[in-house]
Amino acid sequence: MNKILCLGAGLVARPYVQYLCNHGFQLIVASRTQEKAERMVEGCRNASAIKFDIAKDDELLNQLTASVDLVCSLLPYTYHVKAAKIAIRHKKHFCTTSYISPEMQSLDESAKKAGILLLNECGVDPGIDHMSAMRIIDHIHNAGGEVHSFTSFTGGLPAPESNNNPFGYKLSWSPRGVLLAGRNDASFLRDGETVTIPGSVLFDNYEIMEVPGMGKFEGYPNRDSLSYIDIYNIKETKTMLRGTFRNIGWCPTMKKIADLGLLDLEDRDLSGTTFAQMILNLTSSDGDPFTSTATYLNLPPNDPILKRMEWLGLFEDRPIPEGTRTYLDTLCHLFEEKLQYESGERDMIIMHHDFIAKYPDRLERITSTLVDYGIPNGDSSMSRTVALPVAIASRMILEGRIDLTGVHRPILPEIYNPILDELVKLGISLDEHTTKITE
Secondary structure (H helix, E strand, O other): OOEEEEEOOOOOHHHHHHHHHHOOOEEEEEEOOHHHHHHHOOOOOOEEEEEOOOOOOHHHHHHHHHOOOEEEEOOOHHHHHHHHHHHHHHOOEEEEOOOOOHHHHOOHHHHHHHOOEEEOOOEEOOEHHHHHHHHHHHHHHHOOOEEEEEEEEEEEEEOHHHOOOOOOOOOOOOHHHHHHHOOOOEEEEEOOEEEEEOHHHHHHOOEEEEEOOOEEEEEEEOOEOOHHHHHOOOOOOOEEEEEEEEOOOHHHHHHHHHHHOOOOOOOOOOOOOEHHHHHHHHOOOOOOHHHHHHHHHOOOOOOHHHHHHHHHOOOOOOEOOOOOOOHHHHHHHHHHHHOOOOOOOOEEEEEEEEEEEEEOOEEEEEEEEEEEEOOOOOOOHHHHHHHHHHHHHHHHHHOOOOOOOEEEOOOOHHHHHHHHHHHHHOOOOOEEEEEEEOO
């Protein structure tokens, strides 16, 4: 029986563990919190839990890696390279759902020499977005066409009936990750022109976008879209834009939150400070925090952005939790407190690709849309769409159905076709439509 080491027992781990246990694999779930790992393996005959801290337990990581056939890291991305290096040392295959960092890419030659695969970006975004896009891109190229334009937006959001707070958002992954993403610069290609958006004005650069059957959302650019021109082999394209969906109101609110300085990561002593005092410090005022914020941000008192900030608790005269060292982490605390899913509520994943394909005799628009919902009182859509692709990939690797070595993402037909086909069986599929464009 093949054995797998799953590093991490966080929000997305359970579908990974369940899928592989159900297919006869043996798993070790290693987590800094023993109780979390034990919860992950409940009801799984072939799984065991172990207490493990990757920051400290180097010898244990060596022992665990040596004892298995494949390692999957569902830890924060900063630990992937450490785990991958140990996998290379012991010649064990390795998977993650995170972006390939330069440090991970630098392991390509070592992984090839060891005869192992380091498969990254095999979640939802990145992951399903790559696979579903590449299936269409390869189809266009194989039919003698060119990709003239490609845009792709994804969002993890509350299902419509669970969208019941002023932010239009709830947490299905780390709040720190959500907030840090709002600091990133973005670059993309539009109509042949390269566009670069500094992180400081990212939330000023959104557009209202309609998803068929789902209504309107704010879409804003996500990191570096330009690199995907080469990754997807669409050097001919005039537009290449990857972005994020949020509900209406998110972007202007987050822009004002950023303008206040609340996305700042500078280490500072906040002990004994209340949220209201922090706001007064940021606005250089000694008055009422609500009024001071309105004046500082040049907003009328009845602006919904101020109402959202008030609802979140930014103006409350209560202490910031002990040990909080940055403004961004004070915001994380409030997000964790206020933006949680209640029992029985569902999240959803929306992904929408829009291609314009140019053939010698015609132009076509191809759209591909994923709308997936979480299971009430069960697995979230975020956990399923992140964990199941990498679980399927882990199974394929151990069954000998992926014969690759080195550092890869799932953009090759031998990876994306079987994973997408298996996801359909699990109820996760994209709806494609092709229409002719009259010039």
